[in-house]
Amino acid sequence: xxxxxxxxxxxxxxxxxxxxxxxxxxxxxxxxxxxxxxxxxxxxxxxxxxxxxxxxxxxxxxxxxxxxxxxxxxxxxxxxxxxxxxxxxxxxxxxxxxxxxxxxxxxxxxxxxxxxxxxxxxxxxxxxxxxxxxxxxxxxxxxxxxxxxxxxxxxxxxxxxxxxxxxxxxxxxxxxxxxxxxxxxxxxxxxxxxxxxxxxxxxxxxxxxxxxxxxxxxxxxxxxxxxxxxxxxxxxxxxxxxxxxxxxxxxxxxxxxxxxxxxxxxxxxxxxxxxxxxxxxxxxxxxxxxxxxxxxxxxxxxxxxxxxxxxxxxxxxxxxxxxxxxxxxxxxxxxxxxxxxxxxxxxxxxxxxxxxxxxxxxxxxxxxxxxxxxxxxxxxxxxxxxxxxxxxxxxxxxxxxxxxxxxxxxxxxxxxxxxxxxxxxxxxxxxxxxxxxxxxxxxxxxxxxxxxxxxx
Numbered sequence: 001x002x003x004x005x006x007x008x009x010x011x012x013x014x015x016x017x018x019x020x021x022x023x024x025x026x027x028x029x030x031x032x033x034x035x036x037x038x039x040x041x042x043x044x045x046x047x048x049x050x051x052x053x054x055x056x057x058x059x060x061x062x063x064x065x066x067x068x069x070x071x072x073x074x075x076x077x078x079x080x081x082x083x084x085x086x087x088x089x090x091x092x093x094x095x096x097x098x099x100x101x102x103x104x105x106x107x108x109x110x111x112x113x114x115x116x117x118x119x120x121x122x123x124x125x126x127x128x129x130x131x132x133x134x135x136x137x138x139x140x141x142x143x144x145x146x147x148x149x150x151x152x153x154x155x156x157x158x159x160x161x162x163x164x165x166x167x168x169x170x171x172x173x174x175x176x177x178x179x180x181x182x183x184x185x186x187x188x189x190x191x192x193x194x195x196x197x198x199x200x201x202x203x204x205x206x207x208x209x210x211x212x213x214x215x216x217x218x219x220x221x222x223x224x225x226x227x228x229x230x231x232x233x234x235x236x237x238x239x240x241x242x243x244x245x246x247x248x249x250x251x252x253x254x255x256x257x258x259x260x261x262x263x264x265x266x267x268x269x270x271x272x273x274x275x276x277x278x279x280x281x282x283x284x285x286x287x288x289x290x291x292x293x294x295x296x297x298x299x300x301x302x303x304x305x306x307x308x309x310x311x312x313x314x315x316x317x318x319x320x321x322x323x324x325x326x327x328x329x330x331x332x333x334x335x336x337x338x339x340x341x342x343x344x345x346x347x348x349x350x351x352x353x354x355x356x357x358x359x360x361x362x363x364x365x366x367x368x369x370x371x372x373x374x375x376x377x378x379x380x381x382x383x384x385x386x387x388x389x390x391x392x393x394x395x396x397x398x399x400x401x402x403x404x405x406x407x408x409x410x411x412x413x414x415x416x417x418x419x420x421x422x423x424x425x426x427x428x429x430x431x432x433x434x435x436x437x438x439x440x441x442x443x444x445x446x447x448x449x450x451x452x453x454x455x456x
Contacts, residue, residue: 001098002043005176006035010293010321011059012183016130016176017047018119020098025049026072027117027130028178031062031240031324032247037069049095050086051102052076053132054114055236057145057229058184058297060326064239075104077132078113085239089115105165107134109158110141110185116166118173128174129197134161136177137199138190140206144222145229155220159212167207171198182294187223224395228297228325235326247320248328250308252335255344258307265305265331268296270318271338272311273421277351277437279338281309284349286425288418292321295422298395305331309338351424356440359411360447370408371450374423375415383442384452386413394419401430409434415441 002019008030016027017036024045026036040047047070050063055078063074064085074086075093091106099122107116110133119128133141140162143154174196181191192199201207209215253261258281267284269276276286287295289311300306306322308315308330315333322330334341342348363369373386374394385391392400394414404410410432412420417439424435445452 001100002039002045004039006030007180008059008293008324010290011324012180012189013059013324014176014178014180018097018100019043019045020100020122022046023048023096023098025051025095025097025102026066027051027176028053028056028132029062029066031060031065032320033062033066033069036066046070047072049097049102050074051089051095051104051115051117051130052086053107053116053130053134053178054078054111055081055233056178057233057236058226059324060232060235060240062240064241077115078111080113081237083237083239091115107132107161107165109143109154109161110134111145112154112157114141114161116161118169126170126173128176129166129169130176130178131166132178133185134158135166135175135200135204136179136183136186136189137175137181137192137195138204139186139188140204140219142185142187142221142223143219144225148222151222152216152220155216156212158219159215162207163212163215167197167201169197171196171201173197175200184224184226184294187221224393226297226395228300228302231302231326240326247316247323249319250315250330250332252313253307253332254335255341255346258332258334258341259346261305261307261332265307266300267307267309268292268300268318268330269309269425270311271309273417273437273439274353275311275338276421276425277353279342279348279350280425281334281338281341282347282349283429284309284425285429286421288421289318289321291418291422292318293325295394295419296322296327297325299398299422299426300327302326307331308333309341310334311337313337349428351421351428352436353417353439354411354436356413356438356444357446359438360445360450363447363449366449369411370405372404372410372412372423373414374412374419379415381455383415384454386445386447387450387453389413389450394423397423397426398430401427404432406432409436411436411438413438 075089079088117130121127270289371389414420
């Protein structure tokens with residue numbers, strides 16, 4: 001028997017490989033699908049079914065690629081939309097995987113045609129439940145993807161899915177959602193690595209509402225929607241082309257060639273905030289590697305070529321993360337990194353770095369400053385606000401540049417420095433030259449002039 005959960009870094013996306021006998025099935029595969037084939041080959045299984053729980057928004061699904069390489073049959077959810085590939089899964093449809101059986105359960109709410117899949121063991125008893133984006137550990141799926149006009153309708157559908165269908169199943173069912181903590185597909189997914197229906201019944205705050213109206217009132221919320229979701233939705237209906245047997249790597253470029261290409265491209269620097277702050281290619285956008293999946297979709301367009309600057313001379317990790325979000329092969333990467341750029345005599349830029357303690361001392365000494373806090377509203381509420389700081393959430397900064405003064409020094413705070421450096425690079429690209437990034441968080445904030453205040 002075979003069972004593997006595969007996590008896609010940054011996106012907090014979970015896909016699953018299950019097998020018995022010589023057959024296997026994959027649920028919600030990512031685009032770079034060699035991981036499933038390699039696992040199946042090592043254990044002597046053949047992938048015969050690919051099942052999707054819903055039309056995904058945050059990553060490009062790999063069903064077409066996997067089917068092209070294995071011959072597996074693809075079954076997609078959301079039959080109400082016009083898919084260019086596969087067959088529509090039907091409510092109560094079953095699939096055999098060796099001695100195991102998977103059964104589709106129509107689970108609308110996140111999308112109108114979402115499906116959950118109930119896995120029965122060789123004796124026919126319910127064993128696992130693959131819930132897609134209907135139910136997470138500690139949270140439920142967002143219901144705002146069809147717009148504000150339908151958010152209450154979708155919340156009502158999700159209530160019926162959860163309370164009338166899924167929670168009617170046995171408490172000891174292992175719940176296998178499509179995402180973990182950190183995903184944009186839920187607002188408060190818990191860090192429970194594994195969970196059951198019984199645990200969620202007791203511990204999930206969204207399952208504690210007394211009735212349908214209370215659930216709808218609290219769940220029918222409009223959340224931030226990254227711009228790249230629309231492009232991914234289109235790709236997940238048309239089917240991303242089967243072209244990624246091996247992740248296609250961009251070509252290495254010398255400093256001179258890189259500079260030539262950069263005139264008509266966006267330079268993405270995936271190093272950490274310290275390296276970027278010390279020296280970077282002019283007009284580069286700072287998106288540290290582990291944050292690439294979280295923030296690329298907010299700031300990178302699909303219609304302009306991308307160039308990579310990496311901490312090492314291996315662009316595989318960054319290319320893989322971008323590929324999963326629908327950004328195909330970048331135009332190139334800087335061979336030798338920033339060291340090669342500097343050795344070639346190329347001009348570089350830097351961002352001033354200031355520790356949180358030094359900033360507090362400067363403020364208390366009477367120095368004037370314009371502090372830009374790019375944390376989320378939820379962070380401000382739970383962690384506190386810096387007195388006198390100006391708040392613009394990082395994801396909203398490009399749309400609110402006019403609120404940031406041109407003539408003053410801008411000191412950017414986020415709680416660590418990583419997101420602040422993204423903000424600094426955005427401001428520099430928009431013509432704000434005098435910016436600084438605060439290193440450190442609220443634990444070190446001890447200003448008497450600008451204290452931290454909690455919301456009432």
